[in-house]
Amino acid sequence: QAQLVESGGGLVQPGGSLRLSCAASGFTLDYYAIGWFRQAPGKEREGVSCINNNGGNTKYADSVKGRFTISRDNAKNTVYLQMNSLKPEDTAVYYCARRPLVCGMPWCPRIFSSWGQGTQVTVSS
Numbered sequence: 001q002a003q004l005v006e007s008g009g010g011l012v013q014p015g016g017s018l019r020l021s022c023a024a025s026g027f028t029l030d031y032y033a034i035g036w037f038r039q040a041p042g043k044e045r046e047g048v049s050c051i052n053n054n055g056g057n058t059k060y061a062d063s064v065k066g067r068f069t070i071s072r073d074n075a076k077n078t079v080y081l082q083m084n085s086l087k088p089e090d091t092a093v094y095y096c097a098r099r100p101l102v103c104g105m106p107w108c109p110r111i112f113s114s115w116g117q118g119t120q121v122t123v124s125s
Contacts, residue, residue: 001026002024002025002026002027002098002114003024003025003026003114003116004022004023004024004034004096004097004098004114004115004116005022005023005025005116005117006020006021006022006094006095006096006116006117006118006119007020007021007023007119008020008021008119009093009094009119009120009121009122010120010121010122011122011124012086012121012122012123013123013124013125014086014087014088014123014124014125015085015086016086016123017082017083017084017085017086018083018086018121019080019081019082019083020036020080020081020083020094020096020119020121021078021079021080022034022036022078022079022080022081022096022116023077023078024077024078024079024098025077028077029072029074029077029078029079030053030054030074031053031100031101032053032098032099032100032101033050033051033052033053033098033099033100033101033102033103033104034050034051034072034079034096034097034098035047035048035049035050035096035097035098035099035103035107035109035112036048036049036050036070036079036081036094036095036096037094037095037096037097037109037112038090038092038093038094038095038121039092039093039095039118040091040092040093043092045095045109046061046109047059047061047107047108047109048060048061048064048068048081048094049061049064049068049070049081050070050103050107051070051071051072051079051103052101052102052103053100053101053102054074055071055072055074057102057103058070059103059107063089064083064090067083067084067085067086068081068082068083068084069081069082069084070082079096081094083121086121086123087123088123088124089123090121090123091121091122091123091124092120092121093118093119093120093121094118094119094120094121095115095116095117095118096115096116097109097112097113097114097115097116098112098113098114099111099112099113
């Protein structure tokens with residue numbers, strides 16, 4: 001059974017850093033693009049970042065450009081999201097999901113599948 005599991009969330013002060021991991025099981029990650037999405041209370045789920053199957057193309061939401069970096073290690077079946085200079089508005093549940101090969105245009109939640117259970121990120125002093 002294909003499954004994605006997020007980890008690495010937590011409570012961090014503004015300006016701090018976290019690294020999220022998205023671990024795949026039950027399928028080979030290197031066929032799939034992986035997207036990171038987030039959902040804050042009362043808001044719609046939004047795209048944060050995406051990486052295509054071989055890591056050659058990445059996408060970022062304008063709100064995180066220059067602060068977040070997505071990467072993947074297909075040998076470890078894991079995709080990472082390094083989050084630096086965190087802001088209170090980054091507070092949300094972060095999810096990863098997959099789709100074949102490329103992120104798509106636009107890379108919106110409805111074209112992704114096999115969603116993980118999410119990991120909470122809270123940025124607060």
